[in-house]
Amino acid sequence: MALTNLPTASLKIDYRDASGSKGSSVFHIPYGTLASVAIAAADALSAALNALSDAAIDGYSITYAKTEDTPATPTVGSRVEEKGNFVWRTANGRTTRFSIPAVVDSILNARGSIDKSNALVLALAAVVTDVDLVFASADGSDITALLEAYQSFRTSSTRQLPTDR
Amino acid sequence: MQDETGSTAAVTLHAPSSATYAEIDASATALASILLPLTGAVLVRQRIKYVAVPDSPVSADNDTAIVRTGLFFFSTGTTTSDTGIMVPAVKDAIISTTEPTAGVGIDLTNSDVIAFEDAVIASGVTNPFGDAIEALFVAYLQSRV
Numbered sequence: 611m612a613l614t615n616l617p618t619a620s621l622k623i624d625y626r627d628a629s630g631s632k633g634s635s636v637f638h639i640p641y642g643t644l645a646s647v648a649i650a651a652a653d654a655l656s657a658a659l660n661a662l663s664d665a666a667i668d669g670y671s672i673t674y675a676k677t678e679d680t681p682a683t684p685t686v687g688s689r690v691e692e693k694g695n696f697v698w699r700t701a702n703g704r705t706t707r708f709s710i711p712a713v714v715d716s717i718l719n720a721r722g723s724i725d726k727s728n729a730l731v732l733a734l735a736a737v738v739t740d741v742d743l744v745f746a747s748a749d750g751s752d753i754t755a756l757l758e759a760y761q762s763f764r765t766s767s768t769r770q771l772p773t774d775r
Numbered sequence: 776m777q778d779e780t781g782s783t784a785a786v787t788l789h790a791p792s793s794a795t796y797a798e799i800d801a802s803a804t805a806l807a808s809i810l811l812p813l814t815g816a817v818l819v820r821q822r823i824k825y826v827a828v829p830d831s832p833v834s835a836d837n838d839t840a841i842v843r844t845g846l847f848f849f850s851t852g853t854t855t856s857d858t859g860i861m862v863p864a865v866k867d868a869i870i871s872t873t874e875p876t877a878g879v880g881i882d883l884t885n886s887d888v889i890a891f892e893d894a895v896i897a898s899g900v901t902n903p904f905g906d907a908i909e910a911l912f913v914a915y916l917q918s919r920v
Contacts, residue, residue, distance in 0.1 A: 613821055617905035625841060625863045628834070633841040633863030637900045645796045645825055651898035652827065658894035661887040664839035665864035669828035674796055676821045684777060688815030690784035711776050711784035712816035730812050737809045743802040744790040770782045 613676035615641050620673050621652050625665035632668070635659060641674065648672045688712040691764040694724055698738065698747075699755045706747035713761060724759035731759065776816035783819065786810065792825060799823050839864040845881050847914040849895065851906035858902035860895070861919070870916060881914035888914070 618638035625633045637655065639648050652670045660667055694713030698706050717728045724731060735756045738745050745753050777783045788806070790799050803821055811818060845865035850857050869888055871880035882888060892911040900908050 613818075616903070618901055618903055621900075626835065627841040627864050628838045629840070631841040633844070633861075635860055635862055637860060637895075637898075638858070638903050638905070639899060640901055640905050643899060647899070649825060649827070651900070654894050654898055655891075655900075658887075658891040659862060662845065662862050662866060662869055662891055663864045664836040664866050665841055666833040666835045667829070668833070669826065671827075672825040674800075674823040678817075678819050681777065681819050682817040684779040684817050685815030686779055688778040689780065690776065690778045690782045690816055693784075694813065706789065708786055708788055710786055710810065710814050712778045712814045714813055714815055717813060730809075733809050734813060737806050738788075740805075743805060744794040744798050745788050745802060745806075746791055748789045750789075750791045767782075770780060772780070 611678060611680045611682065614679050615674070615676045617641060619643065619648070619675070621648065621655070621670060622673070623652070623656055623659060623670040624668040625663060626668050627665045633665065639672075645672065645674075685712070685714075689766075689770075691766050691770065693762050693764060694759065695762055696724075696734070696738075696759045697757045698753045699757050700747045700749075700751040701754050702747075702749070702751040704747060704749070704751065705757060706751075706753060709762075718761055722761045724761065726756060726759060731756070776814060777819045778816045784816070792827075796823060835864070836866075839866070842919050844917050844919045845869070845914055846917050847881070847891070848912055849892075849902075849908045850910050850912050851902050851908055855906040856902050856904060857912075858908065862891075865916065876915065879916050881916065883911060883914060 619641050621637040623635045656667050690711035693709040695709045700706055717724050719725050739753050841863045845862040847860045848857055869881050869885045871877055871882045
């Protein structure tokens with residue numbers, strides 16, 4: 611089992627026309643291209659494209675993707691609609707959050723909160739707040755501590771409903 | 776992450792845009808090893824995405840529709856696959872006015888088109904297989920609805 615990448619990462623430049631409709635140009639860049647180099651290339655291409663298109667350039671994204679070549683088998687009964695929500699304090703006094711799909715029952719308290727003293731949760735907090743790692747809020751502020759954590763459920767789409775119902 | 780039914784969902788975290796791919800990838804690997812015992816789903820994909828947006832909102836130059844697309848075809852060598860790049864809402868100024876491609880072809884001698892070709896080649900862009908782009912050889916107008 612390993613995460614493997616394609617030969618290239620993708621650069622997607624986004625446009626919006628006067629009606630609000632959106633479009634994009636997609637480029638490929640060698641996967642080993644440094645992000646700083648890819649960003650410089652994206653800036654140069656955006657400027658060149660701006661001269662070719664009447665639409666406004668809304669920005670761009672550079673995506674490095676890896677896919678698991680041999681995925682493990684999910685736990686029986688696991689559902690991504692069941693979320694573990696983790697809310698974190700950040701260094702600038704704000705909060706940030708992410709959710710873990712199909713959260714395991716063993717870290718839940720009886721009323722649906724997540725046991726913050728559970729060893730698995732403590733390990734997660736240690737990694738997320740580790741200053742040697744890069745995790746931050748959307749505004750770039752360091753994540754400093756776990757504030758609250760709880761279970762919630764999202765609505766299932768039709769495709770997510772059991773096929774043998 | 777993928778659950779037993781095949782449904783997928785993502786865990787999304789942020790990192791400073793100044794962080795390198797290697798730094799983010801190492802952090803993601805460290806996180807994944809901690810994350811997997813917390814979920815019944817399994818890891819199927821990882822994406823590291825750098826996003827840039829303008830400082831202030833920008834407007835379209837005029838009412839050219841986004842579906843009025845220019846298709847630009849680039850060669851990557853004699854034995855490797857060509858690649859195409861779409862440009863939405865292309866300007867009238869780059870459309871060829873001479874036959875046989877008047878009104879549908881894109882003028883490869885237009886200075887903005889040449890600047891685009893130069894930018895593509897200089898930027899190190901490739902086809903999906905990683906073969907470097909060498910030259911723009913044809914471009915034309917297409918409506919993509």
